[in-house]
Amino acid sequence: MAAILKNETLPIKSSSDIVKVRQFAREWAVSLGFSLVEQTKVVTAASELARNVLDYGGSGKVELEVLQNELRQGLKLTFADQGPGIADLEQALKDGFTTGSGMGLGLGGAKRLANEFEIDSAPGRGTKVSITRWRNS
Amino acid sequence: MDRIPILKMGEFLLVTIQVDMHDQLAITLQDDLTQQIVKHRAHGVLIDISSLEIVDSFIGRMIANIAAMARMLDAETVLVGMKPAVAITLVELGLSLAGVRTALNVEKGMAALQSSLKGKEFFGRNTEK
Numbered sequence: 001m002a003a004i005l006k007n008e009t010l011p012i013k014s015s016s017d018i019v020k021v022r023q024f025a026r027e028w029a030v031s032l033g034f035s036l037v038e039q040t041k042v043v044t045a046a047s048e049l050a051r052n053v054l055d056y057g058g059s060g061k062v063e064l065e066v067l068q069n070e071l072r073q074g075l076k077l078t079f080a081d082q083g084p085g086i087a088d089l090e091q092a093l094k095d096g097f098t099t100g101s102g103m104g105l106g107l108g109g110a111k112r113l114a115n116e117f118e119i120d121s122a123p124g125r126g127t128k129v130s131i132t133r134w135r136n137s
Numbered sequence: 138m139d140r141i142p143i144l145k146m147g148e149f150l151l152v153t154i155q156v157d158m159h160d161q162l163a164i165t166l167q168d169d170l171t172q173q174i175v176k177h178r179a180h181g182v183l184i185d186i187s188s189l190e191i192v193d194s195f196i197g198r199m200i201a202n203i204a205a206m207a208r209m210l211d212a213e214t215v216l217v218g219m220k221p222a223v224a225i226t227l228v229e230l231g232l233s234l235a236g237v238r239t240a241l242n243v244e245k246g247m248a249a250l251q252s253s254l255k256g257k258e259f260f261g262r263n264t265e266k
């Protein structure tokens with residue numbers, strides 16, 4: 001079980017908040033000693049998921065956590081909204097599937113860019129997505 | 138409202154994206170650029186993203202849209218200066234920007250545009266004044 005070393009929650013209410021989420025994710029990834037590619041992956045995944053919160057949930061929040069397990073440290077980001085939720089999770093994770101105007105890469109892409117991915121959603125219950133990226137080596 | 142500046146360089150337009158773009162800024166750029174292509178009768182657009190630390194699917198889609206719009210206005214788009222980490226991440230994300238030409242830097246991008254413009258002239262498409 002990983003210990004939480006640090007955490008902070010940011011609101012996601014407008015597209016400028018997406019920029020802020022990216023900046024925070026970057027700063028935290030840098031302070032954890034992530035390589036440039038790891039930083040870029042986690043920041044890009046954060047951007048996709050923050051946009052999902054805004055586009056599908058209307059608004060929501062993200063919690064950033066620095067985790068420590070037996071071996072290494074990681075960055076966990078949990079995005080939550082109170083939107084309509086997702087009826088078919090399997091379909092939502094498929095590349096190219098979207099109910100919005102985007103390209104349908106957000107969820108599947110974020111999953112590929114992270115080491116761990118969890119999603120919890122049902123119609124009327126909102127959506128919660130967590131990604132964790134562990135530092136290599 | 139802030140805007141991304143569009144510079145005219147001969148027959149080409151140069152856009153250097155330096156800020157972390159929020160969504161409205163990206164949409165404004167699409168509008169501005171298409172208007173400038175027509176206004177200056179530009180035959181090429183160079184988009185320099187060497188200062189961008191990330192390109193997510195929103196920005197990627199905007200770049201692909203700009204290239205498609207420019208093509209319909211008889212202008213070619215070359216995307217230059219992508220960072221290696223951005224290229225790795227974009228492909229993993231699932232976005233390969235298949236329809237967009239790329240070059241390593243502005244100089245090479247400019248050369249690519251010039252040679253494709255020459256090719257067009259050869260086929261007599263842009264010889265009318």
